[in-house]
Amino acid sequence: MRRILCIEDDEVTAREIASELGQAGFEVDWVADGREGLVRALSETFDAVTLDRMLPNVDGLAIVTAMRAAQVDTPVLMISALSDVDERVRGLRAGGDDYLTKPFASEEMAARLEVLLRRRDSAAARDSLLRVEDLEMDLLTRQVRRGGRELKLLPTESKLLELLLRHPAQVLTRTMIFEAVWGYHFDPGTNLIDVHMGRLRRKVDPPGERPLIHTVRGAGYALRGD
């Protein structure tokens, strides 16, 4: 079972995280104090850490800095009530892998954590061919085929599909998609991403074919076979 260390001083938020991640099949260890969190993050092995930015005794930035200094490369999802863009940049620069602003939807948190975990798993596999079921994309020629038939995609659609193919069977939220494809860090509203996804879906999943792009209600999208 995958273990997550949750360093969070707000009990309600911690319970929220534990319950959401528990549902997703994680074992969650909760620590409320910064110093204890740092000790455990350095001494035990976890698959990922969710880290509050502001903690008693040792704050979140110091913890992630110390972890990276000690060569502990466990993925860290920073969670903070400080939502300024500068804060986000500071958190990532200190060694955080992703940054989430409080309050957050728990599906968003779970989706981001999942991506962080898989990123580590697939870091070594740098294939030039991405494939899910009978859908494949050649990263060199940007050619996309479904069951041998070539799909004509616009550049944005191609970027969108590449993102989905790189994270097969993972839920990607609209904010994550907007960040990854367009490179901006604000909430563009749900409709915008849905429209782009709808276009891609019409090309990738034509009527009669088994649908690969799935809408995860309330959360986002996932590309998977079943």
Add this chain to the structure above:
Amino acid sequence: MRFAATEDLAWRELWRTATFRLTLLYGGLFAAGVVALVALIYISAAGYLTGQMDAIVLGGARGLSQAPAAVLPARIVEAESQDQRGVDYYGLFSSDGIWVAGNVRQLPGNLPVDGKPRELKVRGLEPGARGLAERLPWGEILFVGFDAKVLTGLRRILLGSLIWSGSIIIVVGLGLGALFSLRPLRRIAAVQAACRRVIEGDLTSRLPVSRRRDEIDMLAATVNGMMAEIERLLAEVQSVGDNVAHDLRTPLTRLRARLHRLCEAWEGAPDGKTTVREALAETDALLIRFRALQRIAQIERLKRRAGFGPVRLAEVCEDLVDLFTPVAEDAGIILTSDIQPVAEISADRELLFEALTNLVGNAIKFTPPGGRVRLVLSAQPRGPRLEILDTGPGVAPEEREAVLQRFHRGRGEQGVPGSGLGLSIVAAVARLHDYRLTLDDARPGLRVILDCWPIGLDAEARVA
């Protein structure tokens, strides 16, 4: 070297300082005093010297007039020979004015023959020369004169020293005036710089206070106290707004999370699920609204100029078109763009893009199917201009200011999704950049103009 640091201070500014003017005034008064003093010295000295010359003339005349008539011409010649400086003049004339002896060949015409010394106005003699004419007992006329070379010398010396001291006073006075004025000018410049930082949003900036505690310092200390109070109050107001939004968002987020989990658990029973789903959608709408409110507060908290960098607006526009073309097509609207090459600007790319997505998104949202939305980027003399034109219902002229305010819903948007705060976010971003945001009539429709150059500190022209 002291001047080098203040090259930017124009001389005109120097002239305007009180210190400089005071120094010049003191210098002028001092120069006038010196002139008056020198004049006084000259007048008294000239009076004294005239008395001395009169005594010399009288003495000479007395000595000669006591000599017998027969030896007088010889005495005159002797007296002339004793004059080394060429200042003594003698003349002996017969009773009817014919020259008898002496170095004066003719009696000065207007000199009365009464034995009293008078000023001689004769060509060849210095002004102020003295002389007398006296009738001798035997009828001849004796003239004795003394040239005023000493007086002329004194005048020259005094005039020379006046010119020298005068120019030194003027040069030194101007120099000292400039020097004394530079320090207050520099302090005023420092105060101005501090004020500019405050206007730009750095409320923690304070006016410099020196250790001298002079009148500028007293004023600066008072202003600093005032600014500390303003900063405290503003922080309070901001944190209240932010906390309200945050406190409301947190329980809403939790409520949403519970509903979501309930929804997941309810997979079998479709009826309850629909209700919960509606509740979820409701909370989502509320959350979007609060997120937008907090976003405006963040943007308005400024100091975000840290995110400024070079921005190519043409690229931003292309991104926008790329992002919105499918949305427009789905809504049955034709989105076109006219992107001209413009100069790179310094801006916050993220925020600018966020503002523009709001503008283009709004334009598409409010334009009925079959309409058009046009994005125009053009080069104006002072910088690039962005325009978003739509063929929707537009905004009435009297409502154009109000729609930029928070929570104002002006475009009859019942049933239109969104936070209703998009334009407020745009206005906040424009304010942060000091850009002018104008709503105009596109005949028909709305024309939003974003002028991407600083409009300066002109509060009148600012977006309210």
